[in-house]
Amino acid sequence: MQNATSACFVRPVLVVPPERPDKPEEAxxxxxxxxxxxxxxxxxxxxxxxxxxxxxxxxxxxxxxxxxxxxxxxxxxxxxxxxxxxxxxxxxxxxxxxxxxxxxxxxxxxxxxxxxxxxxxxxxxxxxxxxxxxxxxxxxxxxxxxxxxxxxxxxxxxxxxxxxxxxxxxxxxxxxxxxxxxxxxxxxxxxxxxxxxxxxxxxxxxxxxxxxxxxxxxxxxxxxxxxxxxxxxxxxxxxxxxxxxxxxxxxxxxxxxxxxxxxxxxxxKLCVFEMIYFARPDSRFFGESLYSYRVRIGEVLARETPVAADIVIGVPDSGIPAAIGYSQVSGIPFGDGLIKNRYVGRTFIQPTQAMREAGIRVKLNPLPDVLAGKRVVVIDDSIVRGTTSRKLVAALRDAGATEVHMRISSPPVTHPCFYGIDTDTQDQLIAARLTLEEIAAHLGVDSLAYLTKEGMVEAAQAHSGHFCTACFDGAYPIEMDEAVRASKLRLEPAGLAAARPLAAAAAP
Ligand code: SF4
Structure with missing residues (x-):
């Protein structure tokens, strides 16, 4: 006879500690x-x-x-x-x-x-x-x-x-x-x-x-x-x-x-993060829906960062179009491996620690039926601190994924935003502190790769020169007083980020 514990199936649930979320937050x-x-x-x-x-x-x-x-x-x-x-x-x-x-x-x-x-x-x-x-x-x-x-x-x-x-x-x-x-x-x-x-x-x-x-x-x-x-x-x-x-x-x-x-x-200098992540996918920028733009980003990402795998999944909602694009170019089937509780809302918009803690705990749930025994490519739009991503990877493995290959549909975020997006200070941005290999080890993935800045520009097609990309390259279009810069740019001017070259595409 089975004992009660072994007969009980416990579905892994993504649990995130009470700290700032792993995403920039809209204004x-x-x-x-x-x-x-x-x-x-x-x-x-x-x-x-x-x-x-x-x-x-x-x-x-x-x-x-x-x-x-x-x-x-x-x-x-x-x-x-x-x-x-x-x-x-x-x-x-x-x-x-x-x-x-x-x-x-x-x-x-x-x-x-x-x-x-x-x-x-x-x-x-x-x-x-x-x-x-x-x-x-x-x-x-x-x-x-x-x-x-x-x-x-x-x-x-x-x-x-x-x-x-x-x-x-x-x-x-x-x-x-x-x-x-x-x-x-x-x-x-x-x-x-x-x-x-x-x-x-x-x-x-x-x-x-x-x-x-x-x-x-x-x-x-x-x-x-x-x-x-x-x-x-x-x-x-x-x-x-x-x-x-x-x-x-x-x-x-x-x-x-x-x-x-x-x-x-x-x-x-439109904020490029509006294109990648913030704005709604059905909103149109430069005469095109952001859904189409994000699918194209996924296509570029697949060309830049190929990997052998059985399924491509996106982190809902903003990672989904890029996952579809990745699937189309790579030929790896797209699947719904993560289910989002749509009644929780975009929890990362909530400003207090306690609110975030309460909100994000029930947001994402992996589907073992889809993931078990598979080599999984998971597409997310960005990594800020790495905390959510680390928990996500663990949850995917708990759900039975045999390999987890993370692909990010934006370049590494190495600089904070001063223009209306609530990002962490620079010393809290994981890509400003760690090399690609160190980040991959921290997240526990089999491989990790980001979209290159050139790939992001390629996906933007004719409008590539019209974006603020400062959180990826530190090229702030509007000058700031030293006190303002110092409030968030805590690794500068020492140039730790620059001294830590982040390869944009990791070898699987
Ligand atoms: S630094 Fe520029 S690209 Fe980055 S979030 Fe702010 S406005 Fe957008």
Whole structure:
């Protein structure tokens, strides 16, 4: 007779210790709808819902009413937790500004939720920001006179105060917004609602994305601005164009022609991690869905890092398209070897240690039926610290994988981000400290290989020169003060990362 223990089948479950997650974390989503005779608060609700992956700490909507009042509701939590129909009905009007937040500057608390709503001599305005300023301390010093009025610890409020100061100093909205933008250094995609309509603006490099489109016919002048195109799709809005890097667009009520102009000319440097991992796969960048781009990355990865194996699996969700591409080129069958609990959410967006610990423990579960007895290629989009990957490899082996070959669909992350993505300090980035062989040994894989930077560029095709790739090569497009650099670049200038050459492709 079998004893009770041996008869009991225990499926391996991925358990991650209570520490920072093994992924960079996205900043925010911004959204705006200007459409007379439409329930703009409801439309903004759906838009923010589509952008939920960009920030899960807080959500807010400010609405400009026909009675010249601005009504706002914002709170901690997911969009579906912050708003219900009763709340949305208390937000009537023609122009809505919305925001989902993940904190990169300022802690996770309701006073830091956006939009930021301020008054001026020309009336109120509401501002929502995605990105991160690298001169926030300097700007705070410049705005010292307003220090007693600051209600948050965010750089977004500083941008709003710069706009307010410019308007109250005598400038019109357009000039005030340009002047305020000129005082900011860093990444900022902004939507700003004013009594004279909606403004959308990106920093000179366009580090964070921002697109616009319209509802109905363009002559109806019903405009929508969103961090990603998935925010247009969800309400049936047509895509018109990106807000270009360094561009400011003024959408006026009833005017079918937005006023577009540059406030600064700089080379485009969209965050390449938006392409690889952050943005939703159904969002379109450069006229193509990110799903297609990520499949192509997997194809390049397969050509660069071949290995003999029985099955290719992806780490859900963002590793799946690259795994499909890897499978197509290698001829190794693709399979679903990891099941994600879709009701846990993107746990790595949660900012506190305790929240992460609670969230990630139930996120991924390997399928022994698919993995047992197989040589497995597992594709993930990135490794930051290596903690999650190490647990993942152990779980795959527990599920019966005979070999585990890890392939990463981005180059090694050796440098922290200062532009709105919450990455660790450099000394915590595993690829900044260890060689490829050391990382492979730490993870317990049979082989490990990363996409090369050249491969990443190849997959980007015609747009290869238009990306910030600083977390892979340290080529920061926006200069930072030494104090800012020192806050995260803890291995520089000693150049430990440079002194530790990471071969991009390991021999299996
Ligand atoms: S440093 Fe990395 S994460 Fe930050 S904007 Fe540049 S590519 Fe994106």
């Amino acid at each position: 925010c989503g911004v959204y705006a709808v200007m459409a007379a005779d439409q329930p703009v608060a409801n439309l903004a609700y759906f838009g923010l819902y589509a952008l939920q992956h960009r920030g899960q700490e807080s959500a807010g909507i400010a609405v400009f009413g026909e009675d010249d009042q601005v009504r706002m509701h914002k709170d901690m939590g997911l969009v579906s937790q912050v708003f219900d129909q009763e709340v949305l009905e208390r937000l009537p009007g023609f122009l809505a500004i919305g925001h989902n937040r993940y904190s990169t500057t300022g802690s996770s608390k309701v006073c830091n939720a956006q939009p930021v709503l301020l008054n001026t001599r020309l009336g109120p305005f509401a501002l929502a920001h995605n990105g991160n300023l690298v001169n926030a301390a300097e700007l705070r010093h410049e705005l010292a006179d307003l220090a007693s009025e600051l209600t948050s610890t965010t750089d977004s409020e500083l941008i709003a105060f710069a706009v307010q100061q410019a308007v109250n100093g005598g400038l019109a909205w357009d000039a005030a917004i340009r002047q305020a933008a000129g005082r900011c250094r860093g990444a900022f995609s902004l939507v700003i609602g004013t009594p004279e309509g909606l403004f959308a603006l990106r920093d000179g490099h366009g580090i964070r994305p921002l697109v616009f489109g319209h509802l109905g016919d363009t002559h109806q002048a019903q405009w929508v601005v969103s961090s990603e195109t998935c925010g247009l799709d969800i309400i049936g809005a047509s895509f018109d164009d990106d807000v270009q890097p360094g561009e400011v667009i003024h959408f006026r009520q009833g005017d079918p022609t937005p006023q577009r102009s540059r406030w600064i000319e700089e080379p485009a």
